Amino acid sequence: MLQQINGQGTHSLLCSNDPLREDLQVFLESEIQLAELDDLIKVNPVTPATVLRCLQERYQVDVFYTNAGCTLVALNPFKPVSYLYCPELMRDYHIAPQLQKLKPHIFTVGEQTYRNVKSQLEPVNQSIIVSGESGAGKTWTSRCLMKFYATVTNSSISEESHERVERIEKRVLDSNPVMEAFGNACTLRNSNSSRFGKYIQLQLNRTQQMTGASVQTYLLEKTRVAYQAPLERNFHIFYQITKGASSSERLEWHLPEGAAFRWLPNSERTLEEDCFEVTRDAMLHLGIDHSIQNNIFKVLSGLLHLGNIRFAESEDESQVCQPQEDAKCFVMTAASLLRISKEELLETLRVRTITAGKQQQVFRKPCSRAECETRRDCLAKVTYARLFDWLVSIINGSICAESSTWDTFIGLLDVYGFECFPNNNLEQLCINYANEKLQQHFVAHYLRAQQEEYAAEGLKWSFISYQDNQSCLDLIEGSPVSICSLINEECRLNRLSSAIQLQTRIENALSSNVSLSRDKLSKSPNFVIAHYAGPVQYQIEGMVEKNKDPVPPELIQLLQHSRDSLLQKLFPSQEKEPEQVSGQSKAPVVTVVSKFKSSLEQLMQVLHSTTPHYIRCIKPNSQGQAQKFQANEVLSQLKACGIVETVHISAAGFPIRLSFQSFLERYDLLRKPQPVQPSPSSRLSRSSPTREHSGQQPSPEEEVGLQSLIGDILRTLPPMTRPATALGVHPEARPAPSPIHCGRTKIFMTTSVLELLEQRRMQTLNKCARCIQFCWRRHQRRKLEKQRWAATLLQAAARSWLTRKRIQKLHAAATSIKRAWRKWRAKMDSLVSIELDDVEENCFARVPCHPLSGAAPWPPRETIQLWPLGLVLASAPVGVIGMRRNLSLQACLQIPCHSSSHKVEATQCDQAGITSIRALPQGSIRFHCKKSPLLYANTSPEAPHCNITGFNQILLDRHRLIPV
Numbered sequence: 001m002l003q004q005i006n007g008q009g010t011h012s013l014l015c016s017n018d019p020l021r022e023d024l025q026v027f028l029e030s031e032i033q034l035a036e037l038d039d040l041i042k043v044n045p046v047t048p049a050t051v052l053r054c055l056q057e058r059y060q061v062d063v064f065y066t067n068a069g070c071t072l073v074a075l076n077p078f079k080p081v082s083y084l085y086c087p088e089l090m091r092d093y094h095i096a097p098q099l100q101k102l103k104p105h106i107f108t109v110g111e112q113t114y115r116n117v118k119s120q121l122e123p124v125n126q127s128i129i130v131s132g133e134s135g136a137g138k139t140w141t142s143r144c145l146m147k148f149y150a151t152v153t154n155s156s157i158s159e160e161s162h163e164r165v166e167r168i169e170k171r172v173l174d175s176n177p178v179m180e181a182f183g184n185a186c187t188l189r190n191s192n193s194s195r196f197g198k199y200i201q202l203q204l205n206r207t208q209q210m211t212g213a214s215v216q217t218y219l220l221e222k223t224r225v226a227y228q229a230p231l232e233r234n235f236h237i238f239y240q241i242t243k244g245a246s247s248s249e250r251l252e253w254h255l256p257e258g259a260a261f262r263w264l265p266n267s268e269r270t271l272e273e274d275c276f277e278v279t280r281d282a283m284l285h286l287g288i289d290h291s292i293q294n295n296i297f298k299v300l301s302g303l304l305h306l307g308n309i310r311f312a313e314s315e316d317e318s319q320v321c322q323p324q325e326d327a328k329c330f331v332m333t334a335a336s337l338l339r340i341s342k343e344e345l346l347e348t349l350r351v352r353t354i355t356a357g358k359q360q361q362v363f364r365k366p367c368s369r370a371e372c373e374t375r376r377d378c379l380a381k382v383t384y385a386r387l388f389d390w391l392v393s394i395i396n397g398s399i400c401a402e403s404s405t406w407d408t409f410i411g412l413l414d415v416y417g418f419e420c421f422p423n424n425n426l427e428q429l430c431i432n433y434a435n436e437k438l439q440q441h442f443v444a445h446y447l448r449a450q451q452e453e454y455a456a457e458g459l460k461w462s463f464i465s466y467q468d469n470q471s472c473l474d475l476i477e478g479s480p481v482s483i484c485s486l487i488n489e490e491c492r493l494n495r496l497s498s499a500i501q502l503q504t505r506i507e508n509a510l511s512s513n514v515s516l517s518r519d520k521l522s523k524s525p526n527f528v529i530a531h532y533a534g535p536v537q538y539q540i541e542g543m544v545e546k547n548k549d550p551v552p553p554e555l556i557q558l559l560q561h562s563r564d565s566l567l568q569k570l571f572p573s574q575e576k577e578p579e580q581v582s583g584q585s586k587a588p589v590v591t592v593v594s595k596f597k598s599s600l601e602q603l604m605q606v607l608h609s610t611t612p613h614y615i616r617c618i619k620p621n622s623q624g625q626a627q628k629f630q631a632n633e634v635l636s637q638l639k640a641c642g643i644v645e646t647v648h649i650s651a652a653g654f655p656i657r658l659s660f661q662s663f664l665e666r667y668d669l670l671r672k673p674q675p676v677q678p679s680p681s682s683r684l685s686r687s688s689p690t691r692e693h694s695g696q697q698p699s700p701e702e703e704v705g706l707q708s709l710i711g712d713i714l715r716t717l718p719p720m721t722r723p724a725t726a727l728g729v730h731p732e733a734r735p736a737p738s739p740i741h742c743g744r745t746k747i748f749m750t751t752s753v754l755e756l757l758e759q760r761r762m763q764t765l766n767k768c769a770r771c772i773q774f775c776w777r778r779h780q781r782r783k784l785e786k787q788r789w790a791a792t793l794l795q796a797a798a799r800s801w802l803t804r805k806r807i808q809k810l811h812a813a814a815t816s817i818k819r820a821w822r823k824w825r826a827k828m829d830s831l832v833s834i835e836l837d838d839v840e841e842n843c844f845a846r847v848p849c850h851p852l853s854g855a856a857p858w859p860p861r862e863t864i865q866l867w868p869l870g871l872v873l874a875s876a877p878v879g880v881i882g883m884r885r886n887l888s889l890q891a892c893l894q895i896p897c898h899s900s901s902h903k904v905e906a907t908q909c910d911q912a913g914i915t916s917i918r919a920l921p922q923g924s925i926r927f928h929c930k931k932s933p934l935l936y937a938n939t940s941p942e943a944p945h946c947n948i949t950g951f952n953q954i955l956l957d958r959h960r961l962i963p964v
């Protein structure tokens, strides 16, 4: 609408030359720009009025989030804006390369914390402090952030771990409806007001997956169980059970439809928070089964019935008060639901026991009607408070991961906002005390520390005044005397003191503190504390009693006697009796304030050890209406949380501060390699870790070395982001303010520069990773090739060795065979020669030699010459036959007719004639012949061995007759 009007106006005005109109145009244009400013530090000049105007403009065009330097301002839309919290938007913020370029959102803060955890920048653990007054949207914001983490931590994991992580996240998210049902209530300022503070730690493992969570709660407003301010309600769970129980449950829990309970005011108003089923389902997911749930709701119903017990005034002090007539049935029902004896219940509520004297004598004193009702309320409060604590422990048991499974955490602190009612008492003092502590943390972290550091580091800085709440904190918690210590003293000494006396004591002891004053016009005793968010007047009446929070031991004993299994768990019988505030005990009395203070100190310790992020929730109007911006309301909230000072300092300041050494450790890889820069880097890398931890300052020479290295890194940035006086890099003054400054030992920068550096670092790391991957792969490839080559060589060597071995073996075998053969041959030859020699000597000596040849060898040449003739004769089919042929054959062969040296064989059939003639071995030859393995002893004469002589020489061997 506004844009339309402005757009139209701009167009029409452009056509005119009227200077007045031009002024108007400039004004309207600046109006448009104001709504477009994402960061309040861009508002010029930064004053409460301009900041307010900017937020208003943005609110009217449905822009609810604006940066205020290092904090995020979140305006409550008071209407559903689904597109602002959809999973798609969560993913957009999660994957954005440059977060600061996106519109301000709680997801920017969520993602920034997540990236910080990922980058491991110290301190790695993160805290998001969500603050603002009641109804400003703190719980909503925390819930959305939990959903954001649940979505993003689940986005990059494998399928099988997906289910596990989802289960954990479901449980973590389910803790919200349970805690809200038991710890939230409808107040005048918020229909779903958290009546306790909580710090949720989302536990992340090394890969930033959510492995669990833990919840720490602070100061539950337990008085609400028994007392609700006009138009306010009790805790949601009481309305849920009375409205959502089934008919059988109603019977069991004694909650008939339309039953009236005094502790259940305004039950005719149904809120969206009255959803019993949601609470039940969530409880079931957290491991609280139906029977335990049934048990819990029975006890709660018992408390409702207890609230309806009213007493009549007794006639005299020695008489006990009687329950009013209509309350008798409630006594019975309450006793049966809490499973205690009705008589014991009445007795405990009406009679006080006092132990006194050296013998510890026990006296019983009937209580007045008011005392009876106080005891009744106390019984309900202590039961509910223990039930709440037990539920928190069950939730923690269900969602908390083993300490070994997580390394880092992101904490979400959702504490009650600053409170200032017409009547403020101890509860408001504690709540405002917590808010003062958080404000101090903010001031210390962002405002004071920053300015002090700028001065120490020699940055040109004009100091911005801010509200330091130290004096206020000194007043509340200081040592040796403070409001807390004085109230605690009253409890410890257990003296009878009036509120007036306490007021005087406070005034006398703390008169020098500027934050203390008193409303002199008020009739009731009071003191006024000037809180950072404005002055608050506290009523002293009843404060000491509330601080004691006395629980009569009889009440605890009564609950210990219960037969109900849940109450037995809440009030175990072995539990020690509660500390009596009698003044006789030497042990320090645990008061509400002292308990709260110690839990607050623990919380502050955790916060100090983490990187804090602030979300300031602002309530645009007190009626909770959409599209309604009440400037005064908002302005007071902006002032209360020091937004203007924050903007001033953030505008001029640098939210990121890193020591030179940390900077170099992280960004040294951005430096272009300088060949002539040998030592400082190596010196630095060797010296930095120990120096960093010991807090030792680098020597001047080292500093020069560090500075030149940092200069090298900064030179890699684009000119716009280079420091104006960065270590002499650019000594000339620059017109625009530089987003990066180098101090004496630290480097200061804006978030945008950090993002740029991180982006560069990531690019360089990616490049390095790719290079490493490439080198590794090449190395692997070469290694593999070498291995293959080596394997081939080995195989070849092995094969050749084996072959050589085999050949050697064969060779050896062949040689030995050869040798054996030769030996054998030689032996055979010698045998043969001996044999032949024998034959020749013995046989041929006796064979008649041819008369002409003398000592010619056998067979004589003539025989050989006649041999063919003999053979022809032997084979001749016709011609000479019978005896004559044989004789002529023998004659041809010159074999004597009746020689004993020849064996002549003939066939039966005379026709065939002689078939074989052999020269028989002689003498010893016969012997040799038998032994001889030589084959040629049986070879036929056609064989080439015919030239070999010896043994039974075959002269004729005719197996078959030549066919005719």
Ligand SMILES: Nc1ncnc2c1ncn2[C@@H]1O[C@H](COP(=O)(O)OP(=O)(O)OP(=O)(O)O)[C@@H](O)[C@H]1O
Residues within 6 Å of the ligand: 076, 077, 078, 079, 080, 081, 132, 133, 134, 135, 136, 137, 138, 139, 140, 141, 190, 191, 192, 193, 194, 195, 415, 416, 417, 617
């Ligand atoms: N971002 C939002 N979008 C829509 N409605 C919102 C948003 N933030 C808050 N609301 C509305 O404002 C109401 C109050 O918010 P919430 O309960 O978170 O306040 P709170 O600061 O936690 O209050 P208290 O301190 O009392 O617990 C919510 O019930 C819801 O209706």
